[in-house]
Amino acid sequence: xxxxxxxxxxxxxALLIINISWIIINLFYWSSSGIQxxxxxSKLFDDIYYSSYFKWIVWADVSWWILxxxxxxxRRNFKSDLSHYLNHNPLSSKKICVTMHAYNEEEVIEKTVxxxxxxxxxxxxxxxDNHSDDKTVEKAKNAGxxxxxxxxxxxxxxxxxxxxxxxxxxDAEIIVITDGDxxxxxxDISKMIPYLENCDMVVGTRMAQVLCEKANQNDTFLVWGNxxxxxxxxxxxxxxxxxxxxxxxxxxxxxxxxxxxxxxxIICDFTKNDTDEFVTGxxxxxxxxFTTQSAIENDLRVIEIPITFKERKGISKSxxxxxxxxxxxxxxxxxxxxxx
Numbered sequence: 001x002x003x004x005x006x007x008x009x010x011x012x013x014a015l016l017i018i019n020i021s022w023i024i025i026n027l028f029y030w031s032s033s034g035i036q037x038x039x040x041x042s043k044l045f046d047d048i049y050y051s052s053y054f055k056w057i058v059w060a061d062v063s064w065w066i067l068x069x070x071x072x073x074x075r076r077n078f079k080s081d082l083s084h085y086l087n088h089n090p091l092s093s094k095k096i097c098v099t100m101h102a103y104n105e106e107e108v109i110e111k112t113v114x115x116x117x118x119x120x121x122x123x124x125x126x127x128x129d130n131h132s133d134d135k136t137v138e139k140a141k142n143a144g145x146x147x148x149x150x151x152x153x154x155x156x157x158x159x160x161x162x163x164x165x166x167x168x169x170x171d172a173e174i175i176v177i178t179d180g181d182x183x184x185x186x187x188d189i190s191k192m193i194p195y196l197e198n199c200d201m202v203v204g205t206r207m208a209q210v211l212c213e214k215a216n217q218n219d220t221f222l223v224w225g226n227x228x229x230x231x232x233x234x235x236x237x238x239x240x241x242x243x244x245x246x247x248x249x250x251x252x253x254x255x256x257x258x259x260x261x262x263x264x265x266i267i268c269d270f271t272k273n274d275t276d277e278f279v280t281g282x283x284x285x286x287x288x289x290f291t292t293q294s295a296i297e298n299d300l301r302v303i304e305i306p307i308t309f310k311e312r313k314g315i316s317k318s319x320x321x322x323x324x325x326x327x328x329x330x331x332x333x334x335x336x337x338x339x340x
Contacts, residue, residue, distance in 0.1 A: 004071050005236055006338050011064055015057075022057055071238070078239040083299055090197050091259070094121040096189065097172035099163030101156060101254075102180030103130040106139055107314045113143035115186040116178070122189070126166050127180060128159040140180070157278065157287040160254075161270050164263060176257045181312060183216070184255045188307045192257045200262035200300035203292060204307035205250035215311040221323060225330050226250050232337050233289065237296055246302045251289045251333060255307055258295075266294040281340035285332045290340075 098116045102109055109127070116125050127145040129137050131153045140147045148166060150159070160177070167175040174196065178184050184204075192202040206218055207226065218226075229251045234244035270290070272279055282290050295302050 004067075004074070005238075008064075008068060008071055009232065009235070009338060011067070015060055015064055018057060019061070022053060072240045075238050076240045079237070079245045079296075079299070080239060080241070084245060084301060086198065087301070088197060091173055091193075093173040094193065095170075095172045096122045096174045096176055096193075096257075097167040097170045098122055098125045098176040098178060099167045100125060100127045100145070100178050100180045101130065101159040101163060102127050102132065102136050102140065103153070103156075103159075104132045104134045104136060105180045105182075105314060106132075106135040108182030109136050109180050110139040110143045112180050112182045112184075113140050113145045116176075116189075117144045119186045119189050121174070121193070122176075122186075123172060124170055126163060128163045128166070130154065130156070130159050136180075156284040157282055160287045160291075161278075164267060164270075168260070168263065168267065173260045174257055175260060175263055178255050181314065181316075183310050183312050185308045185310065188255070189257065191305060191307070195303055195305065196257065196259055198301070199303045201258040201292070201295050201302045202256060203248070203250075203302060203304045204253045204255040205248070205304050206253055206307065206309035207249045208306040211306055212309045213311045216309050217312050217316065218309065221326060225326065226252060229330065229333050229337070232334065233293075236337055245296055246292075246304065248292070248304050250304070251292070252329075253307075254288050256291075262295070262300050265298050265300065266291070269294045269298070281336050283332070285329045286336045286340075289333060289336060293340075 096119070100113070100116070105112070113125055113127065116122055125145045127137075127140040127147045129140070129147055129149040131150045137147050137149055148162065150162075163177065164175065174193065176189055176192075188204065192204070195202045206212060206216070207223060212218065227249055230248040233248055233251055234246070237245040239245065268274070270279065270282065271277055292302055
């Protein structure tokens with residue numbers, strides 16, 4: 001079934017390029033032939049009708065839709081057991097542990113930690129410091145966080161995984177994952193928690209314009225790119241009735257919360273045989289979508305809800321605002337969705 005999904009995506013891209021190219025070439029031909037060529041409808045339609053290229057393209061398009069219908073039929077009952085429908089499972093406790101990742105965030109870390117510390121039910125904020133060389137650690141501690149400082153910069157994915165493991169050492173029933181860059185609001189936790197009574201993981205989306213500060217990092221390229229990647233991911237877990245086990249619009253959002261027992265089911269999926277080495281496919285770019293995918297693969301229920309998103313203070317460490325880097329990150333995520 002996975003092979004059929006990859007074939008569908010690959011052939012769709014190929015056909016999209018072919019169809020657009022055919023249209024552009026013919027538009028160029030008709031425009032260069034003069035306006036008389038265009039308004040002479042009988043000749044125009046004759047050229048299209050007798051074009052062997054056009055016929056092959058039509059047959060290829062029809063074949064793709066037949067292939068898609070075969071795929072849809074196979075996915076008619078995909079993950080449609082009772083565990084993926086309405087299930088009310090009240091939380092026995094609402095104790096929250098927030099795990100936050102930071103690297104050279106002295107400008108915002110103190111305010112960010114304070115914002116999460118003051119939220120209802122938050123009992124502990126853990127900051128995973130990725131070997132900062134500024135005052136990030138000092139300011140995080142002053143704000144009330146428990147700080148774990150790494151001896152070297154091992155990357156965002158390593159901090160993400162370490163934070164999850166450290167959160168499981170507490171008695172919290174809810175683990176919240178966020179960043180220390182000040183772009184997320186602590187009060188959004190109150191939106192997420194109620195959904196945990198019906199699902200296992202709540203993922204935020206930064207795509208709602210009315211919930212974003214005007215100067216946030218999500219430019220047009222990132223918004224459209226995230227939408228496309230979300231649809232690609234949805235197709236991976238497509239079923240005919242609901243169009244997918246989960247619907248995502250923001251595959252790169254790191255702000256989320258998860259039930260303790262649900263995290264315990266997936267925490268071992270990140271590394272190879274209880275070592276510190278990540279499984280193939282995980283890196284600083286794909287760690288967020290891997291977490292979502294691991295939850296789905298383990299039959300956990302995942303839902304996405306809108307969250308607020310603020311302007312980034314300081315320098316973005318990922319460089320996602322640079323078009324070339326953002327494009328490269330997008331290709332990495334596409335590769336992950338298709339092959340892992």
